[in-house]
Amino acid sequence: MAVKELYDVIVIGSGPGGLAAAIAAKKAGADDVLIIERDIELGGILLQCIHNGFGVEIFKEDLPGPTYSQRFIKEVRALGIETMLDTMVLDITPLKKVYASSKQHGFVVLEARSIVLAMGCRERTRPMIRIPGTRPSGVYTAGTAQRWTNVEGYLPGKRFVILGSGDIGMIMARRLTFEGAKVERVLEVMPHLTGLTRNYVQCLLDFDIQLQLRHTVKRIIGNDRVEAIESVKVDEKWKPVPGTEEIIPCDTLLLSVGLIPENELSKKAGVLLDPRIGGPIVDDSFQTNVPGIFAAGNVVHVYDLVDWVTEAGYVAGNAAGEYAIKERQKETGSITIQAGDNVRYVVPQMLDKAHLTDKPISLQMRVINPIEDPVWVEAHDGSNLVARKAERYVRPGEMVTLKLRPKHFDDVRKAGTLTISVNPK
């Protein structure tokens, strides 16, 4: 794929939110839509969610994650949406420049008329919940274990304890049991289940996996590898109840203790976050405080159902597409070139904004009076200096040229009229 420098819409991430946003942007009439994905294929986390339960709202079908995802991937391909895979976005600026790097393309700087942030969320880790004890290998987040087990073909342990009764934790309890591992216990610090009740039934009850509410991990035991964990009951204030400790032998502890919207890039772009959820503050079209930057899906807040993420992606993508089209309309039209101080005329008299792409544009002129000293030949938009060059002298009989280069075009585009002047230095 040849990388362009300017896109109508760039979507960061190709999970359900990003795929839906790209599709909606294209359907809204945006021409160049690009998805940037850091994995080697489109689809996001759904690819590792091989269990069914997806699509009940949108397709009225009960599909596995990869199947749900593939329907949107096929639509993305059919619509001719461009993709950059295995590519990491490093930075986004409020002016919608996107800095990215990949093996295939190297370091690239792209620009977009609008951006949809669809980076999803990430799992809370051991340091974030501060579990005491030693630091052996064998402590993983449930989603990481899910990726290894379902995509990469590694079983990360044989005897598991799972902390947290979120959906990923319960689904992994069943999945690991399917693969021959033993899940010794699921511990939940809250007095209630945090995932869906149906997952308690079909993932834990069906396989006699014990769930203990109001329990947590007091300590991790083991040097090179987890050897056991010490569990403890907690009271209403989450304080450990002395005398309720239990040593549970295991070789792996999985953490399913919550998800947090992933917004490192959003912050760099100047996007304001809602401190309660860690996701961007958005309007009803999912536009952030930065004009032209939208956010969709779990990057905003963590949804229960993927179908709702898709719906959010459609709304954000449609708005991003419309925004890009409006921007493009602003960019088209012409700019008047006006003769200013000591300039008799300039050719061309007008610039077509659509031509402000990658090639320099020459402005040719004649001066009114000769100046036998060094001068500045300048193009101004009102008081803003857009471009200038020096000449050692100017004479009416000798034509003067000022080149507008691509680096000037951002400023040129904003101007209604450019005034060209020649004055002594």
Added chain:
Amino acid sequence: MEEKTKLICISCPKGCSLDVTHDGNTILKVENAACKQGYVYAEKEFTDPRRMVASTVKVKGGLHPLVPVYTANPIPKPKIQDLLVELRKVELQAPVTGGDVVLENVFGTGINIITSRDMPAV
């Protein structure tokens, strides 16, 4: 003899708590179901409990070493372990197309095991 049992419907993410009135395995009444799936689920759960099963099978020469598979329809609960044993014996060759049948009519249930996604060859 009329009995009451609580069941959690697993037909959709809502997870309705059903109050089932039954005489042995004969369902008399299902209360607190948000939709008619609740009745269907309760009846099935009493006579022939079934579950969707999702797992993976090995694939040679693909983008990943595994391809996810699932039961096209829920299979009887007692057959789950046997199915997992069968799936461990399967090895596909990439490229694989999503929806391909991996095991046909497993254990004579009429249910096929199908792949959940394409797996391109590399």
